[in-house]
Amino acid sequence: xxxxxxxxxxGLDVAVDVAHGRSSALFxxxxxxxxxxxxxxxxxxxxxxxxxxxxxxxxRAGILVAxxxxxxxxxxxxxxxxxxxxxxxxxxxxMCGFSARRLAWIAAAWALIGPQVLFVVRPLVEGVAPDSVDxxxxxxxxxxxxxxxxxxxxxxxxxxxxxxxxxxxxAAAGVALAVIGYGxxxxxxxxxxxxxxxxxxxxxxxxxxxxxFDHAHWSWLLVAAPHTxxxxxxxxxxxxxxxxxxxxSAVTDRCRALRRPVLPLAAVGSMSxxxxxxxxxxxxxLDANGAPVQSWSAVAGFIVIVVAAATAWSRWVGxxxxxxxxxxxxxAVQRLG
Numbered sequence: 001x002x003x004x005x006x007x008x009x010x011g012l013d014v015a016v017d018v019a020h021g022r023s024s025a026l027f028x029x030x031x032x033x034x035x036x037x038x039x040x041x042x043x044x045x046x047x048x049x050x051x052x053x054x055x056x057x058x059x060r061a062g063i064l065v066a067x068x069x070x071x072x073x074x075x076x077x078x079x080x081x082x083x084x085x086x087x088x089x090x091x092x093x094x095m096c097g098f099s100a101r102r103l104a105w106i107a108a109a110w111a112l113i114g115p116q117v118l119f120v121v122r123p124l125v126e127g128v129a130p131d132s133v134d135x136x137x138x139x140x141x142x143x144x145x146x147x148x149x150x151x152x153x154x155x156x157x158x159x160x161x162x163x164x165x166x167x168x169x170x171a172a173a174g175v176a177l178a179v180i181g182y183g184x185x186x187x188x189x190x191x192x193x194x195x196x197x198x199x200x201x202x203x204x205x206x207x208x209x210x211x212x213f214d215h216a217h218w219s220w221l222l223v224a225a226p227h228t229x230x231x232x233x234x235x236x237x238x239x240x241x242x243x244x245x246x247x248x249s250a251v252t253d254r255c256r257a258l259r260r261p262v263l264p265l266a267a268v269g270s271m272s273x274x275x276x277x278x279x280x281x282x283x284x285x286l287d288a289n290g291a292p293v294q295s296w297s298a299v300a301g302f303i304v305i306v307v308a309a310a311t312a313w314s315r316w317v318g319x320x321x322x323x324x325x326x327x328x329x330x331x332a333v334q335r336l337g
Contacts (some may be wrong), residue, residue: 020226036158100158196220
């Protein structure tokens with residue numbers, strides 16, 4: 001998390017640990033869901049050229065890469081994930097026509113193989129490879145371990161959750177994935193012979209504790225904490241994301257009484273990129289003025305301001321400002337084509 005204390009003994013530390021890293025994974029899954037929605041929407045529009053969907057995605061990917069690169073070069077106070085998202089879109093775009101089953105199988109295979117390849121290759125190229133390798137291997141969010149999350153989101157986007165049975169099955173699958181990921185890590189760290197003692201006694205089966213750990217030891221592949229780039233981490237994070245998506249979908253579709261109360265959250269979700277950029281700028285401003293960023297007051301203030309601003313903008317203007325730029329750029333490129 002970019003705002004709030006790391007460990008202040010307030011009793012909210014567990015909530016921070018639960019959110020830390022899993023929010024990034026959830027957004028990676030939502031990138032896949034959104035990709036399918038964008039592609040299907042363009043294909044469903046009468047008179048739309050065959051390549052319009054690809055153009056729309058390519059434009060979005062290009063803008064994400066540009067924004068992420070500019071923010072990073074300007075010294076953004078956080079690790080900016082936007083350029084990585086843009087690269088993910090480019091990598092999975094050829095698979096946007098696949099079925100949910102096929103996407104799920106590819107995601108599973110990539111989750112099993114990619115992190116192991118990353119574990120072997122990363123030490124060999126780190127420090128000597130060009131910057132262009134960052135999004136794939138050496139960066140904070142390497143595609144070798146993050147693409148399975150995007151593919152999982154694409155599979156979700158291709159799945160119809162039309163009734164409680166299908167939603168229940170999806171939620172059960174999400175719970176099973178979370179148990180396999182985090183529970184499997186807990187068992188493996190304590191039962192496998194030869195595990196690094198520091199890892200065995202840590203909470204890395206589900207959270208990122210402070211301290212130094214030997215990332216080069218083979219037993220690192222048994223941890224499941226977010227941002228550890230392991231198979232078990234990908235599986236556990238995918239499960240959490242699936243449960244959350246199904247739960248939100250069920251609440252908004254079936255519980256009519258809750259639709260109005262959740263409108264402010266829906267407004268924030270409709271302009272998530274704008275909110276993401278706003279939070280980076282906000283941290284930048286706070287840092288520049290010496291204001292405390294690692295405090296609960298900063299978290300509360302940011303939440304109130306963002307929810308209020310997004311709700312008002314959504315009601316009186318509509319599409320978020322950054323999202324509007326994406327839309328206009330995509331439309332302009334399609335007109336030129």
